[in-house]
Amino acid sequence: MTMTTADRQQILDALQFRHAAKEFDPDKKIPDEDFHLILEAGRLSPSSIGLEPWKFLIVQNTELREKLKKVTWGGQGQLPTASHFVIILARTAVDTKYGSEYMASHMRDVRKLPDDVIQRAFVRYKAFQENDLKLLESDRTMFDWAGKQTYIALANMMTVAAQIGIDSCPIEGYDFDSVQKILDEEGLLEDGHLAVSVMVAFGYRAKEPRPKTRKEMDQVVQWIK
Numbered sequence: 001m002t003m004t005t006a007d008r009q010q011i012l013d014a015l016q017f018r019h020a021a022k023e024f025d026p027d028k029k030i031p032d033e034d035f036h037l038i039l040e041a042g043r044l045s046p047s048s049i050g051l052e053p054w055k056f057l058i059v060q061n062t063e064l065r066e067k068l069k070k071v072t073w074g075g076q077g078q079l080p081t082a083s084h085f086v087i088i089l090a091r092t093a094v095d096t097k098y099g100s101e102y103m104a105s106h107m108r109d110v111r112k113l114p115d116d117v118i119q120r121a122f123v124r125y126k127a128f129q130e131n132d133l134k135l136l137e138s139d140r141t142m143f144d145w146a147g148k149q150t151y152i153a154l155a156n157m158m159t160v161a162a163q164i165g166i167d168s169c170p171i172e173g174y175d176f177d178s179v180q181k182i183l184d185e186e187g188l189l190e191d192g193h194l195a196v197s198v199m200v201a202f203g204y205r206a207k208e209p210r211p212k213t214r215k216e217m218d219q220v221v222q223w224i225k
Helices: 005-017 032-043 062-069 101-110 115-132 139-163 176-185
Strands: 054-058 084-091 167-171 194-203
Touching: 005 139, 032 054, 032 139, 054 139, 062 176, 084 139, 101 115, 139 167, 139 194, 176 194
Parallel strands: none
Antiparallel strands: 054 084, 084 194, 167 194
16 A cells, blocks of 8 residues: 555544544434544454453443543543444453363454464463463453453554544543443443453544643654664
8 A cells, every 4th residue: 555645644633633522412423434444443453462452331321421420530421422332341251261161262262373373372371461461360460351352442443533533532531430330230231250450432522622632742752782
């Protein structure tokens, strides 16, 4: 694929356009085909060892949004006004530990790997989780590892949204235990196989943001030659 100067500028313009919208225009809804593209950006995202340890909940129910608003201090303006509100769940240690049924079925049914390859992979993944990254120290360590993967999907979704003129806001400001309780009562956590990683709201800005500020390139990049 050959990229022109105009193509590069279009990408930069989208990144400049993107900001954390604190409130959206409640009268503007994202077209289905545009939101499907955003979801595809998440679905097609890379993940460590190709595990895809995520699930995307699109919360359009107003009653559920109101429940979440009471325990999501970072989403007070977004939950009532967003065209689409997404909770990204990460798989817990039950599913992400080497040799789990989830991992086996994912490798067999999604990645289409033969059983002998899967068994060899489990040996490698055991060493990776146990020794290389020391992920097996606690269930929380395993969950945080899965959560890191969801942030790749999150970034891709927001970037694609910006490229088609849709605003977004990632949200970490919530009471984890309370949100877990609400979703569990709704039967959305697959009996402990999923937990909340991050939230993100999508829509159209209600007002223009302040100019974007970032450190200069030479402050964040170091070349080692």
